[in-house]
Amino acid sequence: MSGSFAPSLTSRAATALLAGLVVLSLAIAPPAPSQAREAVDRAKVLVIGKVSDNPRKHYRRLKPMVDYAVARMTGLGVEEGRVLMARDNAQMIRFLRDGRVDWVTETLFSAVRFVDQADAQIVLRKRKKGLREYRNVFVAQRDSDIHTLRDLGGRVVAVEDPGSTSAYFLPRYLLQQADLRPRQVTPGEADLGTDEVGLAFARGEINIAMWVHEGKTAAGAFSNVDWNTPDHTPPAVRANLRIFHRSPPIARAVELVRPGLPPAVRDRLVAVLLQAHEHPDGRRALYAYQRTERFDPPDEALARNITEVREMLRAVGATD
Amino acid sequence: MRITATSRLVGAAAAGLLGMPTLAGAADYGNADVLVRTGDGLEVATMDGAFGLRLNGRLMFDTVYFQDDAVDFHSGTEIRRARLDVSGTVHFDWDYELEVGFANDEVGIADAWIGYRLDSISRLRIGQFKAPMSLEEQTSSLHLTFMERALPNALVPDRRIGLGWLANGPDWTLAAAVFGDEGDTEDDDDEDDEGWGGGLRGTFAPFTQGRRAAHLGASVYYRSPGQEESPRIRARPETHITDTRLVDTGDMEDINHAWRGGVEAAGVLGPWSVQGEFLAARFETRDRDFRRFHGGYAYVSYFLTGESRDYQPDEGAFGRIDSILHDYGAWELALRWSRLDLQDEDIGGGRQTNWTAGVNWYANRNTRFMFNYIRVKADPVTLEDGNLPDGTPEDLGKDEPHVWQLRAQLDF
Numbered sequence A: 001m002s003g004s005f006a007p008s009l010t011s012r013a014a015t016a017l018l019a020g021l022v023v024l025s026l027a028i029a030p031p032a033p034s035q036a037r038e039a040v041d042r043a044k045v046l047v048i049g050k051v052s053d054n055p056r057k058h059y060r061r062l063k064p065m066v067d068y069a070v071a072r073m074t075g076l077g078v079e080e081g082r083v084l085m086a087r088d089n090a091q092m093i094r095f096l097r098d099g100r101v102d103w104v105t106e107t108l109f110s111a112v113r114f115v116d117q118a119d120a121q122i123v124l125r126k127r128k129k130g131l132r133e134y135r136n137v138f139v140a141q142r143d144s145d146i147h148t149l150r151d152l153g154g155r156v157v158a159v160e161d162p163g164s165t166s167a168y169f170l171p172r173y174l175l176q177q178a179d180l181r182p183r184q185v186t187p188g189e190a191d192l193g194t195d196e197v198g199l200a201f202a203r204g205e206i207n208i209a210m211w212v213h214e215g216k217t218a219a220g221a222f223s224n225v226d227w228n229t230p231d232h233t234p235p236a237v238r239a240n241l242r243i244f245h246r247s248p249p250i251a252r253a254v255e256l257v258r259p260g261l262p263p264a265v266r267d268r269l270v271a272v273l274l275q276a277h278e279h280p281d282g283r284r285a286l287y288a289y290q291r292t293e294r295f296d297p298p299d300e301a302l303a304r305n306i307t308e309v310r311e312m313l314r315a316v317g318a319t320d
Numbered sequence B: 001m002r003i004t005a006t007s008r009l010v011g012a013a014a015a016g017l018l019g020m021p022t023l024a025g026a027a028d029y030g031n032a033d034v035l036v037r038t039g040d041g042l043e044v045a046t047m048d049g050a051f052g053l054r055l056n057g058r059l060m061f062d063t064v065y066f067q068d069d070a071v072d073f074h075s076g077t078e079i080r081r082a083r084l085d086v087s088g089t090v091h092f093d094w095d096y097e098l099e100v101g102f103a104n105d106e107v108g109i110a111d112a113w114i115g116y117r118l119d120s121i122s123r124l125r126i127g128q129f130k131a132p133m134s135l136e137e138q139t140s141s142l143h144l145t146f147m148e149r150a151l152p153n154a155l156v157p158d159r160r161i162g163l164g165w166l167a168n169g170p171d172w173t174l175a176a177a178v179f180g181d182e183g184d185t186e187d188d189d190d191e192d193d194e195g196w197g198g199g200l201r202g203t204f205a206p207f208t209q210g211r212r213a214a215h216l217g218a219s220v221y222y223r224s225p226g227q228e229e230s231p232r233i234r235a236r237p238e239t240h241i242t243d244t245r246l247v248d249t250g251d252m253e254d255i256n257h258a259w260r261g262g263v264e265a266a267g268v269l270g271p272w273s274v275q276g277e278f279l280a281a282r283f284e285t286r287d288r289d290f291r292r293f294h295g296g297y298a299y300v301s302y303f304l305t306g307e308s309r310d311y312q313p314d315e316g317a318f319g320r321i322d323s324i325l326h327d328y329g330a331w332e333l334a335l336r337w338s339r340l341d342l343q344d345e346d347i348g349g350g351r352q353t354n355w356t357a358g359v360n361w362y363a364n365r366n367t368r369f370m371f372n373y374i375r376v377k378a379d380p381v382t383l384e385d386g387n388l389p390d391g392t393p394e395d396l397g398k399d400e401p402h403v404w405q406l407r408a409q410l411d412f
Helices: A011-028 A055-071 A089-098 A108-118 A165-177 A205-213 A263-278 A280-288 A300-316 B005-017 B151-155
Strands: A045-049 A080-083 A103-107 A121-128 A136-141 A156-159 A181-184 A196-201 A219-223 A241-246 A253-257 A292-296 B034-038 B042-046 B052-067 B076-090 B094-101 B108-117 B122-129 B160-169 B172-182 B195-204 B212-225 B255-269 B272-285 B290-303 B310-312 B317-319 B330-343 B348-364 B367-379 B402-411
Touching (some): A045 A055, A055 A103, A089 A103, A108 A253, A108 A300, A121 A263, A136 A205, A165 A196, A205 A219, A253 A263, B151 B290
Antiparallel strands (some): A103 A253, A136 A219, A136 A241, B034 B042, B042 B052, B172 B195, B310 B317, B348 B367
16 A cells, blocks of 8 residues: 555644634735724715614625725725614704715605705615515405405504504505595504594514404505515415505615715716626625615606605605 | 614613713714614614624523333433523624523533624634534524434534634525634534544525525535544434433544535425435544444424424525414424434444424414424444443343423523
């Protein structure tokens, strides 16, 4: 038998190897941009933000997108991208007014409020996995006697939670347009006038489907995406329900910029984002950015939606 | 989800308590607000993503009854796990995790590592963490379908201190790591050696669509034990309360190095799911003799109440049942076959085949109760160092006990 086998490494050698690997990996890993400078020139930083209840998770989604944009802002003096999230719409409006956030991604309902109360500008709409818009759908049990919104008089509808535009504001507005008076109730509420509709908060898309399926409420309202998502509407439940009303389409999400953002920066940002889906690293950043497929420029349909949403917010009496 | 004025107050109080109204390293053109969130343990995080700290924990209590055959097992109860986990982020791109277990009046460290995020798909990790092997191993003990991992888990290396590189996309994962010495581990079930080693695991989900998913994975692992150590493979009969191991290779002398490999497959179809793995190990002695062992398991599970198991294609493992459909919780039935063959020409470590029937009741997303009934069929080994209790007859041909066990589990 020729040759000899390699002797096993002693544990001291193994430790040295490990230490060497550590040093090597630190040497080749890109250095984290120094984010803790003493004083930073605000003009050199582009800040992206969103309203968030999970900052660490959303940081991972926003950072690659802002870094991608900043890398393509040569000649404009923007050198660094940062993230700043807000707890709620009111705080984001303050951030936009105070110039602490440059670029915000939001659903249309909140975006319209930012436009009206902070003078923000909607510059792009987001396309998520091929969907540019969504619709609100009202569902009832397959064999129920509910066929139009008017049939909901005196009954209870399950909606998500007061903060959800698709599963609260929009259904509320649609009910008002049908000359009904929506008000907040618990699911078992029986004391409703014939032109009143009870809105019960199910606090979770799957709960909306389940409540209708189990007869806890007469109907439910959520987005068509939820209707098509098995986790939110399990097939066994869906088989027992039917859609009896669909809203007109509403744009899903838009990008906004703050009022004082230098026009050169804004225009470059828009140009870069419109083309991001054509480049591999752009696509990677878009995917991290809440699975965005691409961005589209504002069009007639969006302008119509903005007007409709503004009208909805006014009719519903939304503040904050 | 709305953040109420109360939570804002709590957040500010927490920030004050932690002594950080303005954070060094945070956005320095203003203060970074702190948010407190619950629902997944307790988390405190700054609004600019710079810093976050999360506290989680788990408690598991078992009670086990043995219907002995030839070997005398002791029925009883135990705190199966009592663990606190702290994890988080510092300075935007650095992550960490420290998990400490307190069961059996001992303090043991599970995961303990420092991580650095290289880009949106990959990260480095240094410290103590699991070897990149086996779907069941990578799945948290909180989300296993049965009370214990299957017999072939004895072939999966335990946590060690090392350096890892991990990457993932929406439907794939890749993990590579090199390991050094054995760390201070919580569970002492696996072999016991020093030295160094390295492993690689890749997973792919050919499709995931709502409540349907498929998983494929494979891993390979190499280890060269230290001079003084003799590797050993042994397994409890899928119940943790006993230290009696019916199958046990004993300390294997003169091992030069060992190769291990595994293949994994799993599928989810609505309330149904299947999962199986095959694992093998080949130890090579200094005289070029081989010692080969292998094992596998396969199981099927079904949710009576309509839920599905939660497969996470970007992690290559299963997670929590998030949406429980009914007020009365979720009920799951499961059946598993598993086998471990530690019988080689020169090493008579025994063979064991188990059938387990399980019933799980998920009271809510953080609490569950489990029942397992195991039929053990073993060709056990009797070692000189007493793997079997005193009084057990020598030359025991077979042992076929039945095990009945219950668990209460909560995590936050």
